[in-house]
Amino acid sequence: MTLGINKPVWDGLTPSDRAIIEAAAAAELTRALAEFNAQNVKWLKVLRADQRIKILRFSDELIRTFGKLSKEVLADTAAKDPLTRKVYDSYMAFLAGGMDWGELSETGYRNTRRLALG
Numbered sequence: 001m002t003l004g005i006n007k008p009v010w011d012g013l014t015p016s017d018r019a020i021i022e023a024a025a026a027a028e029l030t031r032a033l034a035e036f037n038a039q040n041v042k043w044l045k046v047l048r049a050d051q052r053i054k055i056l057r058f059s060d061e062l063i064r065t066f067g068k069l070s071k072e073v074l075a076d077t078a079a080k081d082p083l084t085r086k087v088y089d090s091y092m093a094f095l096a097g098g099m100d101w102g103e104l105s106e107t108g109y110r111n112t113r114r115l116a117l118g
Contacts, residue, residue: 001029
């Protein structure tokens with residue numbers, strides 16, 4: 001989800017107007033994410049009920065290959081100029097931290113729910 005506002009327009013807003021826009025954007029993001037997850041649950045049930053549909057996961061080997069190729073493309077792109085390299089380095093550092101945090105938060109939460117609720 002994206003909200004774009006012309007910088008001179010944004011700069012001309014009062015702090016309270018900016019706060020209202022930021023709060024509305026945050027509320028819409030939260031609502032949209034909840035709706036996204038609710039619809040995914042609903043339609044996954046529909047897919048699973050259809051005997052003609054088989055839900056498959058890519059093999060670990062294929063995922064590793066995609067990952068290796070993606071890293072190569074990203075590294076090649078990052079090598080082209082200093083700004084792209086800066087963005088790449090920042091992204092990779094964030095990704096590593098996000099993966100670490102996700103193991104404790106999202107994966108941990110799902111595993112705990114699965115144990116508690118069977």
